[in-house]
Amino acid sequence: xxxxxxxxxxxxxxxxxxxxLALMALGLSLVFGVMRVVNVAHGEFYMLGAVLAWWFxxxxxxxxxxxxxxxxxASPLIVAAVAFLAExxxxxxxxxEPEATIVATIGLLYIIQQFALTFYGPEARPVEAPFDAxxxxxxxxxxxxxxxxxxxxxxxxxxxxxxxxxxxxGLIMRATQSDREMAxxxxxxxxxxxxxxxxxxxxxxxxxxxxxxxxxxxHYLMGLDPLLLSFxxxxxxxxxxxxxxxxxxxLIGLSDxxxxxxxxxxxxxxxxxxxxxxxxxxxxxxxxxxxxx
Amino acid sequence: MTAAxxxxxxxxxxxxxxxxxxxxxxxxxxxVHCLLGRNGAGKTTTLKTIMGLVPAHAGSIMKGETDLxxxxxxxxxxxxxAYVPQGRQLFTDLTVAENLEIGLxxxxxxxxxxxxxxxxxxxxxxxxxxxSGTLSGGEQQMLAIARALxxxxxxxxxxxxxxxxxxxxxxxxxxxxxxxxxxxxxTVLVEQRVNAVLSVADRVSFMENGRNRETVDVERLRxxxxxxxxxxxxx
Numbered sequence: 001x002x003x004x005x006x007x008x009x010x011x012x013x014x015x016x017x018x019x020x021l022a023l024m025a026l027g028l029s030l031v032f033g034v035m036r037v038v039n040v041a042h043g044e045f046y047m048l049g050a051v052l053a054w055w056f057x058x059x060x061x062x063x064x065x066x067x068x069x070x071x072x073x074a075s076p077l078i079v080a081a082v083a084f085l086a087e088x089x090x091x092x093x094x095x096x097e098p099e100a101t102i103v104a105t106i107g108l109l110y111i112i113q114q115f116a117l118t119f120y121g122p123e124a125r126p127v128e129a130p131f132d133a134x135x136x137x138x139x140x141x142x143x144x145x146x147x148x149x150x151x152x153x154x155x156x157x158x159x160x161x162x163x164x165x166x167x168x169x170g171l172i173m174r175a176t177q178s179d180r181e182m183a184x185x186x187x188x189x190x191x192x193x194x195x196x197x198x199x200x201x202x203x204x205x206x207x208x209x210x211x212x213x214x215x216x217x218x219h220y221l222m223g224l225d226p227l228l229l230s231f232x233x234x235x236x237x238x239x240x241x242x243x244x245x246x247x248x249x250x251l252i253g254l255s256d257x258x259x260x261x262x263x264x265x266x267x268x269x270x271x272x273x274x275x276x277x278x279x280x281x282x283x284x285x286x287x288x289x290x291x292x293x
Numbered sequence: 294m295t296a297a298x299x300x301x302x303x304x305x306x307x308x309x310x311x312x313x314x315x316x317x318x319x320x321x322x323x324x325v326h327c328l329l330g331r332n333g334a335g336k337t338t339t340l341k342t343i344m345g346l347v348p349a350h351a352g353s354i355m356k357g358e359t360d361l362x363x364x365x366x367x368x369x370x371x372x373x374x375a376y377v378p379q380g381r382q383l384f385t386d387l388t389v390a391e392n393l394e395i396g397l398x399x400x401x402x403x404x405x406x407x408x409x410x411x412x413x414x415x416x417x418x419x420x421x422x423x424x425s426g427t428l429s430g431g432e433q434q435m436l437a438i439a440r441a442l443x444x445x446x447x448x449x450x451x452x453x454x455x456x457x458x459x460x461x462x463x464x465x466x467x468x469x470x471x472x473x474x475x476x477x478x479x480t481v482l483v484e485q486r487v488n489a490v491l492s493v494a495d496r497v498s499f500m501e502n503g504r505n506r507e508t509v510d511v512e513r514l515r516x517x518x519x520x521x522x523x524x525x526x527x528x
Contacts, residue, residue: 178384187399
C-alpha cells in the first residue's frame with residue numbers, strides 16, 4: 001500500500017481524537033479559566049459519562065440509535081448534576097483555594113472511580129453506534145460514525161462558543177473569569193457561577209465520552225489517559241483560552257494519529273510531553289494564554 | 294442633613310492584621326466626602342468593606358434601614374452603591390459595551406440608562422466594540438466610571454480616580470464628579486492629590502492607622518494647610 005492511504009487514515013483517526021479531546025479539554029479549560037481550579041477528577045466525569053452511556057443504551061431495546069440518543073442527552077445531564085453537587089459540597093467549602101481543590105479533586109477521582117468499579121465492574125463494555133455505515137474514500141471505506149463524531153464535536157464546540165460570547169450567562173462567566181472581585185462588586189453571585197461552570201465542564205467531558213464510547217468501549221479506568229492529554233492540550237493552548245484549547249487539541253490529536261500510525265503510540269505521547277515541556281520553558285502562559293492575569 | 298451611608302465602629306482584618314479600628318463616618322446625601330490619609334491608612338479597605346469585598350468583623354454599615362454587613366457581597370450593588378476601584382479593574386477581556394452591560398445587569402437597568410451614561414461620558418461612544426484592556430489609561434478610567442453609573446447609583450465609591458492620568462483627563466474626571474454631585478449622587482472619594490480634593494470635595498475625613506481622626510468641611514481645610522501636613526505629610 002502506498003503512503004497516501006496511510007496518511008489519510010492517520011489524519012482521519014487523528015481528527016476523531018482531536019474532536020473528542022477538544023471537547024473534553026474545553027471543559028477542563030473552562031473550569032480552570034473561570035474558577036482557577038485544576039480539576040484532577042475531570043477524567044472521571046468523562047468515564048462516568050461513558051459508563052452511564054452504556055447503562056442508558058442497555059436500558060433500551062430496539063434500534064441502537066434510540067439508546068444512543070437517550071445517552072447523549074441524559075448522560076451529560078446526570079454527570080453535570082454530580083459535578084454540581086461535588087462543587088457545592090466540596091469545592092465551595094474549601095473556598096476554591098487552589099492547593100486544597102487539587103487534593104479534593106484527587107479524592108473525588110478515586111471516589112468516582114471506585115464507585116464505577118463497584119457498581120459497573122472491571123469489564124470494558126461496548127455501546128453500539130447509532131448507525132453502521134461506511135463512506136467510500138479514494139482508497140478505502142471509512143466509518144460514517146467516526147466522521148459524524150468530528151462534525152458533532154465541532155458543532156458542540158461552536159455551540160459552547162456561541163453560549164459564551166452571545167448569551168447573558170456566557171457574559172457573566174467571562175466577567176467572572178476576568179475579575180472575580182469586580183464580578184461580585186457588580187452583583188454577580190460568583191459561587192453560583194462557579195457551580196454552573198463546574199457542571200458545564202463536567203457535562204462537556206461526559207458528552208465527549210458518549211461520542212467516543214461506540215469506538216473505544218466504556219471502562220472504569222478509561223478517564224486517566226484523556227485527563228493527561230487534556231492537561232497537555234490546555235497547557236499548550238493556554239489555560240483558560242478556548243481558542244488555544246481547540247488549536248492545541250487539533251495539534252495533539254493529529255500528531256497522535258499520524259505518529260502512532262507511522263512510528264509508535266509511545267513516541268506520540270513522548271513528543272506531546274516534550275512539547276509541553278518546551279511550552280512551559282519558553283511560553284509558560286501557553287500559545288494563546290494571557291501573559292499574566 | 295440625612296445620611297446616605299453610615300459606618301459605625303467598623304473593625305476589619307486582613308488575616309491577623311487589623312486594618313480598620315472602630316472606624317466611623319457619615320456620608321451625607323448629595324455630598325462628595327473625601328477620605329485622605331497616607332498609604333496604608335485604610336482608605337481602600339474602607340471602600341472594599343462597604344462593598345462587602347472585605348468582611349467587617351464588627352460594627353455596622355447602614356444604607357437607609359439596610360445593614361450592608363449582613364448582605365452577601367453580590368447583593369450590595371443592588372442597594373444602589375457602585376464602586377470604581379483603584380486601578381480600574383475593568384473586565385479587560387471584554388469589550389467596552391460588555392463592561393457596560395455588566396454594570397446594567399447589576400440593577401436590571403436597560404438601554405435608556407446606557408444612553409444616558411454614554412451622553413454623560415461621550416468619549417466611549419466610538420469605542421463600544423473595542424476590548425477594554427486596549428483603551429488608554431484615561432479612557433479606561435472613564436469606562437470604570439461609566440460602568441459604575443450604569444447601576445444608576447445613589448452612592449458612588451471612587452478610589453483614586455485620577456491616579457496616573459494626564460492633567461486634561463484629571464480635569465474631566467473632576468468635572469464628572471462635580472456633575473454627579475449636582476445630580477444628587479453621594480460620593481466617597483479616595484484621593485491623594487490635595488488640589489483635587491479642594492476642588493471637588495464638600496467634607497474631608499482624615500484617616501490614620503485605620504481610624505477616622507477628624508472630619509472637616511473643605512472650607513476649613515483651605516484655611517488650615519497644617520491639617521493636611523499633619524495627616525498626609527504634604528501640603
